Amino acid sequence: MSAMDETRARDPSLSKLLVKPATPRPWSEAMSEVTESAMAAIVDTYAEAFRSHYAEVVITARDHTWLDHAVNACSGHASSTIMCDCEAGLDQYIGPETDSGIPTPDGRPGAIVQFHVPRFRKDRRKALEDALLARLCQNVLTCPTTSCFGDQDQEEYYKLGRKISFFGDGHQFRDVRHGRNVWVIPTLGGEFIVERRFGFTDGIMGGNLWFMGDTVDSALEAAKRGADAVSGVPGAITTFPGGVAASGSKAGSKYSFMFASTFAEFCPTLTKSLGNESRVPDGVTSIMEIIINGRDLPAVANATRAAITASLDTPGLLRISAGNYGGRLGKSFIHLREQAPAGAALIPEN
Numbered sequence: 001m002s003a004m005d006e007t008r009a010r011d012p013s014l015s016k017l018l019v020k021p022a023t024p025r026p027w028s029e030a031m032s033e034v035t036e037s038a039m040a041a042i043v044d045t046y047a048e049a050f051r052s053h054y055a056e057v058v059i060t061a062r063d064h065t066w067l068d069h070a071v072n073a074c075s076g077h078a079s080s081t082i083m084c085d086c087e088a089g090l091d092q093y094i095g096p097e098t099d100s101g102i103p104t105p106d107g108r109p110g111a112i113v114q115f116h117v118p119r120f121r122k123d124r125r126k127a128l129e130d131a132l133l134a135r136l137c138q139n140v141l142t143c144p145t146t147s148c149f150g151d152q153d154q155e156e157y158y159k160l161g162r163k164i165s166f167f168g169d170g171h172q173f174r175d176v177r178h179g180r181n182v183w184v185i186p187t188l189g190g191e192f193i194v195e196r197r198f199g200f201t202d203g204i205m206g207g208n209l210w211f212m213g214d215t216v217d218s219a220l221e222a223a224k225r226g227a228d229a230v231s232g233v234p235g236a237i238t239t240f241p242g243g244v245a246a247s248g249s250k251a252g253s254k255y256s257f258m259f260a261s262t263f264a265e266f267c268p269t270l271t272k273s274l275g276n277e278s279r280v281p282d283g284v285t286s287i288m289e290i291i292i293n294g295r296d297l298p299a300v301a302n303a304t305r306a307a308i309t310a311s312l313d314t315p316g317l318l319r320i321s322a323g324n325y326g327g328r329l330g331k332s333f334i335h336l337r338e339q340a341p342a343g344a345a346l347i348p349e350n
Helices: 003-010 027-037 064-074 124-139 160-168 216-230 268-277 297-311
Strands: 041-043 046-060 087-094 110-118 147-149 156-158 173-177 180-187 190-195 198-213 249-251 260-262 286-294 317-321 332-335
Touching: 046 064, 046 087, 046 124, 046 286, 046 297, 064 087, 064 110, 064 124, 087 286, 110 124, 110 198, 110 286, 124 160, 160 180, 160 190, 198 216, 198 297, 198 332, 216 286, 216 297, 216 317, 286 297, 297 317, 297 332
Parallel strands: 041 317, 147 190
Antiparallel strands: 046 110, 046 147, 046 198, 046 332, 087 110, 156 198, 173 180, 180 190, 198 286, 198 317, 249 260
C-alpha cells in the first residue's frame, strides 16, 4: 500500500461529505442573522470543478529545510494551466515528526506533492509526463539530499525513473532500496534515488471559493484562513501564491489571442462604469479567491467545507461565493449549501 492509499485507509471520512447541508432561508431572515452574528453569508451556489490527469509524488530529504526547498521548487510556476505546464502544490507532510501517521519509504522527512493537468486536453497524458519530467529532474534531482518516489498503486504509470537516470551518463544503475525498485544516479553530492515508475490517474481541478470583503484586508484575511484550512485536509491542494488568487478570471477575452481574462463583472473598481452589468454586491470592495485541486471530488468537497468553516467569522467578510459556468467547463459540482456549517446563513445567488 502506498503512502497515498494509507491516507485513504486511515481516514475513511476523506471519501465522504462531512456535514449535513445547511438549510436555506429567506433573504431577509438570512441577512438579519448575518448582521446579528457578524458572520458572512454563504451564497447558495456551486463551484464548477472538472476532471484532471494527476500524479502524486513523494519527496524525501535529510531534513525539512531541504525538503521544503525541493517542494517549493518543483511546485513553482504552477498556479494555473492558463499559462503554466501544470498545477501543483503540497498535499501533506509525511514521515517522522508529522501527524499524518504515514511513513516515508526511506524513513526520512517527506512530503506528498500533487501535479494536475486538465483531462479535457487531448495531449493530457504527454503533458503530465513532460511536466513531471522537467520538474523532478530540474528541481528535485538538483536539490541536496533528496530522493523521489512514485505512486505504485495506479494501473497506468510513466517510466520516469529511467528517463531521469540518463543524467548519470552511463554510470546510473538499477537497484532495490527501501523495498522499492529504483534507479541510482551518482552525483557530486552523493547519489540521487528515484523510483522507476510513477503512477497517475484521474483527479479533480477547479474547486473554488470567493471571499467578498468590505476591504482588501478583510477579503485577504478570509482567503488566507481558507487556504490555511485546505492545507490541513489530506488529498487537497491550493496552487496560487500563498494559496490565494487576487485575479480571478473568466474564459475568453475581447482579444482573440487571449483565452482567459479578468472577470470584469466582479471587479469592485468597475462597479460604477459597468452599471447594471456589475455583479459586485453592495459594500464589497475586494474579492479574493482560492482554487482547490485534489485526488477526488470528496477530497475537494471536504477542503471546501474546511475553508468555509475557517473563514466564516472573519471581520469584514460579507459573503462567501464560488465561480461556475453553468456546466460548460466541468461536471463536478461542489454545492456550497452542502458544505456550509449547520446554522450558517444562506442567501440566493441572484
